[in-house]
Amino acid sequence: MTGAVDRAECGVRWCEEAGEHWTHRLYLASIPVVAGRWSLGVTIARPGAEATAVELTAMARRGTPVMVHLTTREAQQLAAAMNDAVKRVHRLIGRGI
Secondary structure (H helix, E strand, C coil): CECCCCHHHCCCCCCCCCCCECEEEEEEEEEEECCCCEEEEEEEEEECCCCCEEEEEEEECCCCCEEEEECHHHHHHHHHHHHHHHHHHHHHHHCCC
């Protein structure tokens, strides 16, 4: 754990966490979904001495967040699958399905 009191005191230059923390994080996106009842977050995270990874967070408006740590390869696979799904939806809409 770092003894950081604010962002400027954390030893990891890109970290945006404040206060004492085990996991260093750089927040990239927070996307409201399901009419704002949920939020999806994308973060770069490094828990302790572990490898830096992509962290995907899902949180209901009044719930506990669920965080999934993905390797860069897993994150690329997820991004490709999401892009493929969007393309397929657009094709289906174009066919009136």
